[in-house]
Amino acid sequence: MATASSSGLSSDLAGGADTIVARATPAGRGALAMIRISGSAAAEIAGVVCPAADFSSGWRASLAALLDSTGRVLDHGVVIPYPAPRSYTGEDMFEVTVHGAPYLVEGLIDACVTAGARRAQPGEFTRRAVANGKLDLVQAEAIRDLVAAETAWQLRNAREQLAGALSEAFGGLRKELVDLLAALEASLDYEAQGVEVPQEDLAEKIASCRGAVGRLVSTAGAGQRIRDGAGVVILGPPNAGKSTLFNLLCGTERAIVSPHPGTTRDVIEAEIDIDGVRMVLRDTAGLRAEGDRVESEGHRRAVGAAAAADLVILMWPLGGARGEDPPDAPSGVAVIPVRSKADLGDHETAPAGWLAVSCHTGQGIDRLRARLAEAVAGEISDLGGAVAIAARHRRSLECAARDLDGCDPRHPELATEHVRWAVRSVDELIGDICTEDVLDAIYRDFCVGK
Secondary structure: OOOOOOOOOOOOOOOOOOEEEOOOOOOOOOEEEEEEEEEEHHHHHHHHHHOOOOOHHOOOOEEEEEOOOOEEEEEEEEEEEEOOOOOOOOOOOOEEEEOOOHHHHHHHHHHHHHHHEEEOOOOOHHHHHOOOOOOHHHHHHHHHHHHOOOOHHHHHHHHHHOOHHHHHHHHHHHHHHHHHHHHHHHHHHHHOOOOOOOOHHHHHHHHHHHHHHHHHHHHHHHHHHHHHHEEEEEEOOOOOOHHHHHHHHHHOOOOOOOOOOOOOOOOEEEEEEEOOOEEEEEEOOOOOOOHHHHHHHHHHOOOOHHOOOEEEEEEOOOOOOOOOOOOOOOOOOOEEEEOOOOHHHHOOOOOOOOOOOOOOOOOOOHHHHHHHHHHHHHHHHHOEEEOOOOOOHHHHHHHHHHHHHOOOOHHHHHHHHHHHHHHHHHHHHOOOOOOOOHHHHHHHOOOOOO
């Protein structure tokens, strides 16, 4: 079933005929816990569990007694009524903050259920907010990302997306597509009246729309790096200090370090945070021609990991064999060239462009961290908040791009149909048209009280 979800429609889309209740803070024992109630019967249920609640003087916090399902006082807590439509969900909403004893919280939720509420599903409060036009679907995803943020860049991007930066970009794209559609349909009307329409004008509008879609599609890679972490691979010959550097950047002894070549046989992975940027760091087997079959397989996996990486730290030890050639840098991947073991270099200097580091003395490690953060975060910071961070964004934008690729101003009838489908892709992107399956997939990753 296709349904609109951000045009101020009734929250029946999200089961709004029911009044829902859930804990909005993490489960378990804590100093405080918040319970949220939303729906048409929120005021009535609030009057049962908190007789002092007064929706007529909404949006004002007060201290009041809270009752269990038998009418006995459970606790005294801070209560805030939010009369519709000035609430998070757009419905009558009631929030209660009490002491965080699990028994107490469950007792209060049970009292709300006894009074007529039902327990909320994951993301149901936000789903109602979207259905009632308080948020669009892109902003709803931003709330999910804000709650799940683990790094400074994830937090920043989610905050800017919630403020509407990405929604504004998608809205601008939709307007441009609609203008193109209007121009194409007008050209058909003119042709029917025997008036020739210059194809150059239509071609220019089509090219402009293609460029707008392409710019947003190009942010998807940065969005994936914000969400999942940039893939960083340490590559180099045996005994270059790759595992030592890996452990140092991880801050823990994850990889076995040994003076014997071939110790690392497989790709070892760990997530790290450098200057607020998530990275997935991978240690790899040493690159050398000789070795047994297992080491050769490790070599193959190392090369494959480097080819799929966003960034490669290419290591070449100072103080190694004289005349040794540097390892080959993988093509098509950003590379930070590093001369490791700088403390053993015997006054040898690193060639131009190579960063000298020593995991033993710490020389160059801070500069390497700065280079890593700059290489990964540079592109992200240039994009501001208009980053297509979700895989769903990328799919919809790529669908729109394919439809625009089929537009030919010499065939306006066919071009008009392609643009209509491109507009539909953007409508699905911002939530003006959505299927229940898409909505379910988005909201199932939310916590219950959001």
